[in-house]
Amino acid sequence: MELRAKHLEQKRIQLEQEVEQLTLKQSGGAWGDLLRFAMQPRQVWVVAGLFVLLLGIYFFWRNRSNEAENSREEDEENHISDNDLTWLLDERIQWPVQDLETDCERIIDLMDNYTIYFGHVLSDSFYPVLHRAIGVGSAFEGWSPREQDVVYRVLIPMTPPRGHSFHLELDGAGQRHVRNFRVRVQLECTCTGQQQGENMLCFLHHPEEELRRNQDPSLLDTLCTDSYLDVHKTARWFRQLVKAIWPALPQSHNWHLTLLPSTRSCQFKVTNGGESIRIEMLFGVRRCDSDIFVSSQPREAHTPSTFWPETYAVAEVKFFKHIARQAPPDSLHLRCLQLFCRLLLGTGFSTYTLKTIVMQLLNSLPVSQWRRRYFLQRLLDISVNLRCSLEKKCLNHFIIGNKRLPQEISLPLDITAAEPPNLFHQLAQYPAAHSQAMSEYQDLRRRLASVLRNGC
Incomplete structure (x- = not known):
């Protein structure tokens, strides 16, 4: 943004210099005639209209130039981002081949x-x-x-x-x-x-x-x-x-x-x-x-x-199949889940904990937001949601009490109306367990940073 602002300021100064040079080249007589013409009562509004028209043309040209420049910069950023993700997803992270x-x-x-x-x-x-x-x-x-x-x-x-x-x-x-x-x-x-x-x-x-x-x-x-x-x-x-x-x-x-x-x-x-x-x-x-x-x-x-x-395994399978039918071909929601669960090995977090967080995000974000270009942002969302749940010592069950599930998932009335149980209930009861979980979360973040930096 600073570079763009400097670029626009240089263009403005250059335009002003060109106008001054053009002014100096004009004869005093020509400007005098123009001034006398403009001062005539009948011509004042004509000159004012021409001036407003010229200003409109100038600002229209400047906005179009800025939009074109912004579009070029966004295309370059997206191109760089896609290249980076291709390098990260296809070369640095070893995905299961089964x-x-x-x-x-x-x-x-x-x-x-x-x-x-x-x-x-x-x-x-x-x-x-x-x-x-x-x-x-x-x-x-x-x-x-x-x-x-x-x-x-x-x-x-x-x-x-x-x-x-x-x-x-x-x-x-x-x-x-x-x-x-x-x-x-x-x-x-x-x-x-x-x-x-x-x-x-x-x-x-x-x-x-x-x-x-x-x-x-x-x-x-x-x-x-x-x-x-x-x-x-x-x-x-x-x-x-x-x-x-x-x-x-x-x-x-x-x-x-x-x-x-x-x-x-x-x-x-x-x-x-x-x-x-x-x-x-x-x-x-x-x-x-x-x-x-x-x-x-x-x-x-x-x-x-x-x-x-x-x-609730049958309902959860139906939820993932519902997402799969709506998701774009390059959706990486399953890879996000799979990568995080691989990082969990050796920690006290269960894969069901991570699956619950991902299901909650899938239920709140549009499926288009899980495309390839959003991979890093979704990993960050999962990490942030896990941290917030640990800080609050609360992670609600995804199925029980969830009134926003797809209509194709059928639940008994007592499940729909129930208050969702807290999957982190032990953290709320035992301070030592909460401290251990926060420490393991920091280790999980370091593992994720290492994978994104060095691959796995």
């Missing part, structure tokens, strides 16, 4: 094959009915914090079998920031003409001896503890089912299945030569026909086997 989208499609194809066989095997049983898998987690959102440790998670919705019903009961003894449910299994009367046509005995009204002799046990007798669906029992049953069905799947001809230890889900990996994919199959019950589930995935250590924590 094709998450392709792998996610392969996982869903595998899960669809499993779903078909689940239907065949369980059609006449009294085990939970298993439905089509839903991809959840970072990989299905389009990013991954660590390429070498990608876990493809899917959620298998469950509904009650014939003669049973599920009733979700919120555990009121838990802390406010964690919502745990229990799935109470209740037997229903099947003494109707339609049910009897299916050769099914009523668990409520037929003698127990007849039930034991002629019908498989109810769900209460297989996967429940004290009338509540047990996560551990369900996981063991699910693992046996996955292992038994595997040889019938088309993928078994080229891939090898290895089950992994897990008490609240079914984890396994499939390998084909040097390629290996790790998968975790969670199971859950949908709440009120919404995008909120209670699932087998624990939210805290030592979760009781009859506790099913509320999960």
Whole structure:
């Protein structure tokens, strides 16, 4: 701006000098005639009009010149900025090369094959009915914090079998920031003409001896503890089912299945030569026909086997897909998230904390503001929002209580109306934890500066 001002001042001085030189070249007689002409009463307004017209032309020319100069300078700045970002994004930062989208499609194809066989095997049983898998987690959102440790998670919705019903009961003894449910299994009367046509005995009204002799046990007798669906029992049953069905799947001809230890889900990996994919199959019950589930995935250590924590993973995946449909082709919102999460390794911050901050920014900024040229500004926004949240010791949950979510995301009424829990509640309770978090934030800033300066 100073250089521009000096440039304009030099032009003004040069113009004044040219006018003075032109004035000196004019004869005194000519100027005298002009003066006498101007002093005539009838010509005063004509001269004044000409003077105003000349001033208008001069200022119009000057504004157009300034606009052209500003436009040239902005183009040069944008060109330099784009070049700098190209150098930074493509040469200095090492991005994961794994094709998450392709792998996610392969996982869903595998899960669809499993779903078909689940239907065949369980059609006449009294085990939970298993439905089509839903991809959840970072990989299905389009990013991954660590390429070498990608876990493809899917959620298998469950509904009650014939003669049973599920009733979700919120555990009121838990802390406010964690919502745990229990799935109470209740037997229903099947003494109707339609049910009897299916050769099914009523668990409520037929003698127990007849039930034991002629019908498989109810769900209460297989996967429940004290009338509540047990996560551990369900996981063991699910693992046996996955292992038994595997040889019938088309993928078994080229891939090898290895089950992994897990008490609240079914984890396994499939390998084909040097390629290996790790998968975790969670199971859950949908709440009120919404995008909120209670699932087998624990939210805290030592979760009781009859506790099913509320999960918002399906709603979060739908939010990222909504953003992806609207975002321009060069949007870097996922790279911003991925870069920051890589910097978090070794710190006390969770990737969910950073994901929450990025989701909040995505929900408040236009998607056009995440284009390539705004990459550095968005990184700064993420850093500033993290710092402000740490200083306030408050980071609100993104889904709970959020009334500005896309309409395609369906929430139960109690979730929409609830006050969002504070993800930084521990910082407010423990001063030592807050001091540690602020120290780790300073270290995170130094890491980010180092990456932008030296690459990674």
